[in-house]
Amino acid sequence: MSGISLFPAILLDILGSAAMSVFALLALHYARLLSKRQPNNFVWGYLYYVTFAIAAFAISRAVGHLVKQFLLIAGREDIWGTISPYSGGFNTLFIISVAAVMIFYHKGVQAYEALEHEAVKLKTANRNLGTAARQLRDLNQTLEQKVEARTEELSRSEKKFRHLFLASKDMVFFSDAGKRLVDMNDSGCEMLGYSREETTCLHLVDIFSDPKEVQTYSAMLVQDGYIKDMNLVLVRKDGTVISVLLSATAIFGEGGEMLGSEVIAKDLTKLKIMMEQLATSEKMASVGQMAAGVAHEINTPLGIILGYTQLMLDEFEEGSEQHQSLQVIERQTKASRKIVADLLKFSRQSGSTREEVSLNEVVADVVAVIEHTLELGHIALHLDLEKGLPTITGDPEKLRQVFVNLINNAHYAMQGTDGGELTLRTRLKGGDRPVAVEVQDTGHGVPEKNQARIFDPFFTTKPVGQGTGLGLSVSYGIVHEHGGTIEVESPVQDPRRGPLPGTLFRIKLPLSGESGLETVDQAEEAI
Amino acid sequence: MKLSIYKILFLTPLLLVVLFCREAWALQTHGGVEGVVVHQLAHIQYLGALGYLFWDIRRSSFVGVGWLYLQRFCLLMMAWNGIAFIGHFAQMTLGEGAISTEDGYLSALLLLPVTFGKWVYYITALDHLVCVPALFFLYLAMRSFYRSLDKEKREED
Numbered sequence: 001m002s003g004i005s006l007f008p009a010i011l012l013d014i015l016g017s018a019a020m021s022v023f024a025l026l027a028l029h030y031a032r033l034l035s036k037r038q039p040n041n042f043v044w045g046y047l048y049y050v051t052f053a054i055a056a057f058a059i060s061r062a063v064g065h066l067v068k069q070f071l072l073i074a075g076r077e078d079i080w081g082t083i084s085p086y087s088g089g090f091n092t093l094f095i096i097s098v099a100a101v102m103i104f105y106h107k108g109v110q111a112y113e114a115l116e117h118e119a120v121k122l123k124t125a126n127r128n129l130g131t132a133a134r135q136l137r138d139l140n141q142t143l144e145q146k147v148e149a150r151t152e153e154l155s156r157s158e159k160k161f162r163h164l165f166l167a168s169k170d171m172v173f174f175s176d177a178g179k180r181l182v183d184m185n186d187s188g189c190e191m192l193g194y195s196r197e198e199t200t201c202l203h204l205v206d207i208f209s210d211p212k213e214v215q216t217y218s219a220m221l222v223q224d225g226y227i228k229d230m231n232l233v234l235v236r237k238d239g240t241v242i243s244v245l246l247s248a249t250a251i252f253g254e255g256g257e258m259l260g261s262e263v264i265a266k267d268l269t270k271l272k273i274m275m276e277q278l279a280t281s282e283k284m285a286s287v288g289q290m291a292a293g294v295a296h297e298i299n300t301p302l303g304i305i306l307g308y309t310q311l312m313l314d315e316f317e318e319g320s321e322q323h324q325s326l327q328v329i330e331r332q333t334k335a336s337r338k339i340v341a342d343l344l345k346f347s348r349q350s351g352s353t354r355e356e357v358s359l360n361e362v363v364a365d366v367v368a369v370i371e372h373t374l375e376l377g378h379i380a381l382h383l384d385l386e387k388g389l390p391t392i393t394g395d396p397e398k399l400r401q402v403f404v405n406l407i408n409n410a411h412y413a414m415q416g417t418d419g420g421e422l423t424l425r426t427r428l429k430g431g432d433r434p435v436a437v438e439v440q441d442t443g444h445g446v447p448e449k450n451q452a453r454i455f456d457p458f459f460t461t462k463p464v465g466q467g468t469g470l471g472l473s474v475s476y477g478i479v480h481e482h483g484g485t486i487e488v489e490s491p492v493q494d495p496r497r498g499p500l501p502g503t504l505f506r507i508k509l510p511l512s513g514e515s516g517l518e519t520v521d522q523a524e525e526a527i
Numbered sequence: 528m529k530l531s532i533y534k535i536l537f538l539t540p541l542l543l544v545v546l547f548c549r550e551a552w553a554l555q556t557h558g559g560v561e562g563v564v565v566h567q568l569a570h571i572q573y574l575g576a577l578g579y580l581f582w583d584i585r586r587s588s589f590v591g592v593g594w595l596y597l598q599r600f601c602l603l604m605m606a607w608n609g610i611a612f613i614g615h616f617a618q619m620t621l622g623e624g625a626i627s628t629e630d631g632y633l634s635a636l637l638l639l640p641v642t643f644g645k646w647v648y649y650i651t652a653l654d655h656l657v658c659v660p661a662l663f664f665l666y667l668a669m670r671s672f673y674r675s676l677d678k679e680k681r682e683e684d
Binding site (some may be wrong): 004010015016037102421 | 676
């Protein structure tokens, strides 16, 4: 018998059935995973049911085919004949099931598409929202970084200006629209003698010595918005005054209203004193030259008058009216010569010796002479001499005269005060003129207006006949002749007890061999 | 398990019909070729359902290679349904002596002369060449869908 072999078809049927089962199960596996992964996704659920139905059909068919093939190979057509209708029936049933499940797909997909559409919109909105949130976050971060950087910059700036405010050696303060002090730096507090807490209760009227100046200050600020280099006198807490050079700027609000002012004031008191001293020095120098000229001119006629007077005294009998008159002339002429001699001393044209001088010894010599007089006046004497004080080069006699003059003045200042205290102090300090002698009394002091004039020749506050006004002038001349300086302080600024009533004269002299006398020598040689 | 009265009322007639259907003269009998007809109709329904699914997938705006695989599954499975449909008819038209199994089942021959009906039968007997690739594409489609979820998740992260 001949024909076409059906073996390939049988073999393909067996292998294909097995392969169908495998692929169907694999597809079902992934469909199940899909459905489990996203249980709310309709499409995955649908595909799972479709795949399930297809797999059921495929396996049913494959099992049926395999059973058929193996039974027929085994020659059991009878068994297959019994099973065949059931196998075919199941296959038909599963084919219908698969088709039915697929048919339901349409409505499901429509619903899913609607949902998906909404989901896409939501997703897009969500994505946009996320983008916006990211942009906002970036913006926020940038803003935070900017704010942080600006804050740091502001902090640095604030610190810098705060330091400038606090560390400034000049007075810096702020006042409000009511001219009340708001904040003042430490230098300002120190200059005025107030604590920082006290300054906040102060008004400009309290610190300006002249209340009219407050009005001027306000008017200038309102008019110009600033004040530049205004010379003012401020009152300290203790009542003393200081001279300041003030600059101020008005602070205006957004509406143009004046909120207050910021002020910087430089203390010119010391500068002013120095200027006054310089002016005094120059004045004294010119006065000294004039005095020297006058003294020379007067000294000669006085000598002639004195000589002729003494000659005439021999002509008249003692006790006679003429003799007595001539004695008066002689006495007054000698007094005039004494004044002329003092003028010459002031102008440094009198003779001078040079030797090593111990100021402690000079002071002790003077005290020994004048101590008794002081006791009579109930004045307590305190000697505070620095041990090992170096010597200076000078004229001990003239220096004694200086200290006698100063002590006499102190004595006079303490008269009528029922006693008093006189302190003589020597100190070794720094600077060009390290040797200092201080004469301090507790008298009525020297008014500020007189302090610049006390060294002027013939200036005196004593009643007429009690002083020539040459004592301090001569002392000034002698000290300068020694290359030193003489200062007056009244009231006395005690570093521990504050201002004390009385006067302190401080003489500063250079050490031996240092500057000073050479200048004097040159001056003497010139004269 | 306690049976409720509703379950008893529902199951009793069903059980009676299943056990004594021959005595139920009211029921229609289904003999002859009815089974083949139902099966062929099922194939047509299956083919129609696959065609509808294919059309709907293309109509929808689904993207991704998984849907492409699913479309291929539909096409191949539709082809298989057609082949199977024709094959069943071809098998029915074969005569009693068309196949010889005298030398055993594995040595079965489609006897000469080979007519058109015999060729159709022979070719449609090789239907696994179509349905196995179809199921392979179904597997690829499911796997692709599953893997796309991981990709989406990564993108979202």
